[in-house]
Amino acid sequence: MTNDLQVHVRKESSYAVISTDGYINNVGGEKVGEIALGLVDEGYKNLILNLEKSNVVNSIGVSILIELVERIQDVEGRLYFCNLTKVIAKTFTIMGLAEAAGIVDTEAEAIVALAAPQEA
Amino acid sequence: MTNDLQVHVRKESSYAVISTDGYINNVGGEKVGEIALGLVDEGYKNLILNLEKSNVVNSIGVSILIELVERIQDVEGRLYFCNLTKVIAKTFTIMGLAEAAGIVDTEAEAIVALAAPQEA
């Protein structure tokens, strides 16, 4: 019963979905980052970050997510965000995360986007 | 998006279930009371009040629920409460509602209790 972010992972054959529940601050951002990079190490280069149950973020948490996107791109991985609230989407745009990463509405759309051939 | 209590009604052949979501204060208690008495008027004399999604009450709301129990007993109706949080159950005991009304754990138990022949 703390205010800490809860994170759930679902592994599929060609991708993995990370779902968050709660506040994405520095601690929450780092938790997501560690889990995502762990999945990349396991071979999951196609990741979906579903934020359906998060409706508050702070700019430190978002800056950590931007770093995560950069690190995943460095190893030729791909990451799509989905199920953002309107206000989190706006915050991502202001912080430049929307430019760096793919953002789609639903998990289904993220799966389709990941299945598309990777651009060079 | 107010703090008002949400109330949902499910009518079955021999009973009806009133489910609440939110704070049971004076306004919330009165809302539940009106709906319950309306169901009695329609012929539903066996009622279940499921409080699963309510975790706060105040003593004014509870006093209104006690009056409701009395009015339903006056017309030979029966009302069972179920899915109380531990703290609401304790509050009901302190206020004397636990003596006046039937309180069971689940909706299924309430249905069984209502199916039992009524005591004279």
Next chain:
Amino acid sequence: MAKDPPGAGTSKEINLTIPMLPNMEIAATQTAEAVARFMEFDPDQIDAVKIALIEACINAFEYSNSSEGQVYIKFIMNPEDLVVEIRDHGQGFDPEHPAALPKKHRGKGLTIMRGLMDSVEIASGPGGTTITMSKARASR
């Protein structure tokens, strides 16, 4: 965030002032919930604090007759417990002999507070009423 919280003596107190308006006690319970979660209280403990706090607030709203119409709430996060203080600047009452009750099935607010919290103290007089309640941290 603050690596080392600035101000070595940072007090672990949260202060909230709410106007005496119907439903405003919800602002108090929301704040209480955040504070209790911060202290890692379990859901039952959180609910107990919230309901006891509601009772104290609505008593102040209903009976204090305060002309300024404010309720002052202090949450003190101690190592061993959470202390919640609810204060009004109203007319006060005699806790030994509370007024006769106008309505059936009422008059249980103070009993609820005592039943749900570990301790409840009442200080009341012509300057107003202060209820001080405590709830021990989860024992694990």
Next chain:
Amino acid sequence: MAKDPPGAGTSKEINLTIPMLPNMEIAATQTAEAVARFMEFDPDQIDAVKIALIEACINAFEYSNSSEGQVYIKFIMNPEDLVVEIRDHGQGFDPEHPAALPKKHRGKGLTIMRGLMDSVEIASGPGGTTITMSKARASR
């Protein structure tokens, strides 16, 4: 509850003081949520107020260097809007020329506040910083 709120001039202000501790901004967002719901804000408006408030709080935590370590938050419920004021008694800064940023991808807190709220004003000096932000009520 208070049939006629006592104190004819009951101000529609909620005051909250939180210590500068990591995660304490959550107490502020919980209070904000209750206040915004009270004003019948819709979920997006509520989220906007919460995130803007978080940014103002964590700036105070991180940069104010306040020795007393408190953040003072005032919610003013006006007929047309909600005003949120966030004040610290720290060192202040020059809003026209904020300090260079130590880290990549940072420095967007004030921009987020401006993006999510209808107005944001900054008053800062050696006595501390006050951010005053407003959000209009839902237009229906």
